[in-house]
Amino acid sequence: MVMETITVVKQDYQGIETWRYEGKLIARSPNKIVIEAFFDREDTPVDQVILKRGDRFIETYYSDRWYNIYEIHFQSSGKIKLWYCNVGYPAEIRDNSIAYRDLALDLLVYPNGNQKVLDEDEFKALPISQEVKLAAQQGLLELQQKFSS
Numbered sequence: 384m385v386m387e388t389i390t391v392v393k394q395d396y397q398g399i400e401t402w403r404y405e406g407k408l409i410a411r412s413p414n415k416i417v418i419e420a421f422f423d424r425e426d427t428p429v430d431q432v433i434l435k436r437g438d439r440f441i442e443t444y445y446s447d448r449w450y451n452i453y454e455i456h457f458q459s460s461g462k463i464k465l466w467y468c469n470v471g472y473p474a475e476i477r478d479n480s481i482a483y484r485d486l487a488l489d490l491l492v493y494p495n496g497n498q499k500v501l502d503e504d505e506f507k508a509l510p511i512s513q514e515v516k517l518a519a520q521q522g523l524l525e526l527q528q529k530f531s532s
Contacts, residue, residue, distance in 0.1 A: 389418050391442070392482040396471075396509050401485075406442060414447045416476050422455075430491055430499055432464055444474035444481050449522030450490075451483055466492040468526045470506075470519050486511070486519045492530045 386407035393402040406420030422438040437458040444451045451474060453467040470488035474481050488506040491499045500523065506516075 386419075388479065389416070390480040391418070391420065392480060394482060394484045396484060396486055396511060398484055406440075409441070411476075415443065415445050416474075416481060417441065417443045418481070421458075429467070430501070431493070434464075438464065444476060444483060446473050446476050448473060448525070449518050450526055452526070463494050465494065466490075466530065468492065470522050470526070472515075486515070488519060488523055490523060490526045490530075496530070498527060498530060 386409075389406050389408050391404055391406055392400055395401050404420060404423055406418035408416070409419055410417040418441075420440045420442055422434050422436055422440060424434075424436065426436065427434045434455065435458055439456040439458065439461070441454040441456070442451065443454075449472065450468055450470050453469075455464045455467055456462065457464050468490040469483070469485055470490070471486045472484040474483040486506060487502045487509060489501040491501060506519070509516075
């Protein structure tokens with residue numbers, strides 16, 4: 384079975400493209416898409432872990448929520464390394480592509496349940512409306528609650 388290729392376009396808060404890569408479609412519903420992608424950059428430290436070239440990402444994007452969720456698996460063992468959640472505008476999901484506008488704010492969730500919010504200062508400094516800031520903060524709260532249960 385050939386899996387459909389999906390192009391992911393990461394954008395900054397203004398909608399300017401900052402990164403583009405491809406993944407394979409796993410599932411799709413009216414407001415959600417799930418893809419599989421593999422980390423294609425040099426090893427990158429993030430808090431207590433290192434994202435390594437070849438790590439497997441199961442990425443879930445929503446067109447009606449202010450976040451997306453990456454379930455990251457170790458390349459070597461396949462075990463879950465962490466969940467990396469991006470807070471941003473709801474994703475624009477099309478037939479063969481996903482575009483999302485990142486708002487800097489991230490939530491890391493470790494397999495032991497520990498959570499860490501990243502880049503709060505960068506988020507606060509963004510020149511965005513109060514309405515957008517509140518929606519993003521609500522998205523972060525939903526994520527924190529989702530991973531607390």
